[in-house]
Amino acid sequence: MTISEIKELLAVISMPDDERLSALRTDQRIGVQKLIQQWEKAYERQRKEHQEYEAMQSFENEARSSGYQVIAGIDEVGRGPLCGPVTAACVVLPSLISLKGLTDSKKLSEKKRKEYAQLIEQQAIAIGKGEATPQEIDRINIYEASKLAMMRALEEVRDQCTVDFLLxxxxxxPVDLPQEHLIKGDARSISIAAASVIAKVTRDELMKEFDEMYPEYGFKSHMGYGTKExxxxxxxxxPSKIHRMSFSPVRERAD
Incomplete structure (x- = not known):
């Protein structure tokens, strides 16, 4: 077989115990061995991705095995920035959905976040978004404002469907629903990760709009975080009208 023919053959082999792959391993040509190494790396990457995806669904599967059917994942972004809202999302995914590679939005590139956001919006049973303004953050503190944004996102979803369980x-x-809170949940639960992506993409787009209103601050490059710029x-x-006056780096520069 030529190298090109072997490359085509490897493209249709899916398992490492395939007899055709075993036969190819006896071929001593350097080009063939390189192709086999590439196949093995790709297989290992896909295997690891599959394992991680299965693990990301474990909390949802456990809830379903306990009798819950409509499971909502909730997350927020924007606690740390010096300006803009804290934004939350609530997402209900179907039990059969393919979002392999989805994880904490902070670990994904902007391009990947947008790709996943589009897939989530196409396939989700329900999506809700909520935010707490800089003024609300200043009045009730960032922790309580984060909960407020989450509650607003949840209420949007409850207008669309009956939620059984929260992750x-x-x-x-503070809601009368069975729930489980997960530390670093956006890297452990597919539903929370989906909410993380929706919240992040939503907030980033808003900060880009604020950048047009207040171009001197460079919001589109740092999304409101306390960079040197x-x-x-x-x-x-x-400070501008969207800065959080209760945050010390802003308060110190208010006079």
Missing amino acids: VDAMTL HLRALDTYG
Whole structure:
């Protein structure tokens, strides 16, 4: 067989115990051995991805085995920035959905986040979004504001379907529903990860709009986080209407 023919053959082999793969391993040509190594790396990558995806569904599967059918994942983004809202999302996924590679939105590139967001929006049973404004953050503190944003996202979903069970990232919500809070839930639960992506994409788009309103702060490059660029702009221009005055780097530059 030629190298090209072997490359085509490897493209249709899916398991490492395939007899055709065993036969190819006896071929001493360097080009053939390189192709086999590439196949093995790709197989191992796919195997690991499959295992991680199965693990990401374990909390949802456990809830379903306990009799819950409509499981909502909830997460928020934007606790740390010096400006803009804290944004939450609530997502209900169908039991059969393929979102392999989905994880905590912070670990994904902007391009990947947008790709996943599109897939989630196409396949989700329900999606809700909520936010708490900078003024609300200043009034009730960022922790309570994060819960408020989550509750608003949940209420949007409850207008669309009857939720049985909640999986919440790191928080317990003041709502009469069975729930489980998961530390680092956006890297452990597919539903929370989906909510993380929706919340992140939503907030980033809003910060880009704010960048057009307040171009001197460079929001589209740092999304409101306290980078050197952002702090220099605060030193020069002072806080804008969307800055969080209760955050010390902003408060210190308010006068």
